């Protein structure tokens with residue numbers, strides 16, 4: 001039986017076919033070349049992590065697991081709030097059908113602040129990666145559970161050719177093995193998603209349980225379900241200093257205040 005991740009990926013394949021009928025890789029490459037240089041997503045996180053929790057604050061209007069999260073939605077205002085609240089980077093959902101996101105939100109958010117931005121979407125094809133740079137993204141997400149090791153390596157290398165940083169996301173030991181098999185070298189971020197994207201179960205222990213299996217040099221980002229200062233402190237005590245946080249900030253009247261309280 002297919003689950004939500006399979007459904008999303010099937011829709012992505014339709015979107016990719018439609019995109020190929022309206023534009024070409026060559027024209028997207030030209031648009032990508034015309035963009036400002038990337039802002040350095042990994043470097044910004046690394047700098048922030050020296051002093052305390054380094055947060056990628058997520059702009060997410062809705063999600064498959066929670067439905068509508070924030071009705072009053074202004075991507076530029078949210079970006080400015082997150083920057084004031086001390087975010088190191090932004091994450092912007094660009095998927096329309098399942099998250100009510102859009103490329104226009106990434107463009108507006110990036111223009112409203114000086115933070116590096118990741119295009120948060122389900123990227124499984126070269127054209128989506130080049131398009132990410134063409135709309136100004138500084139980093140892309142590659143979900144190991146959505147592809148095999150060879151495809152992961154291929155898309156990672158295409159992203160690096162576009163000067164994009166890469167956040168590779170895993171949820172379990174099998175996906176970690178896929179990342180190891182892909183031999184990506186150094187320089188990528190490893191996201192551990194506490195949410196199972198097929199069942200929506202969210203457990204912070206997911207990150208803590210996988211830590212022992214990782215080389216010490218890996219830059220880990222713990223993703224999903226971070227809601228309380230105690231969650232942040234728990235991760236920091238285990239040596240995890242990078243966080244991807246969406247819903248708990250998006251639900252607050254002032255995301256800036258909420259972020260300041262979360263990271264202390």
Ligand SMILES: O=C(O)c1ccccc1NCC(=O)[C@H](O)[C@H](O)COP(=O)(O)O
Pocket residue numbers: 004005058060063064065066193195197200223224225226244245246247248
């Ligand atoms: O959030 C979902 O419901 C979801 C469903 C299917 C695929 C991906 C999904 N979320 C993407 C994410 O990983 C989160 O947006 C991100 O880690 C932030 O999580 P949170 O702080 O819990 O909003």
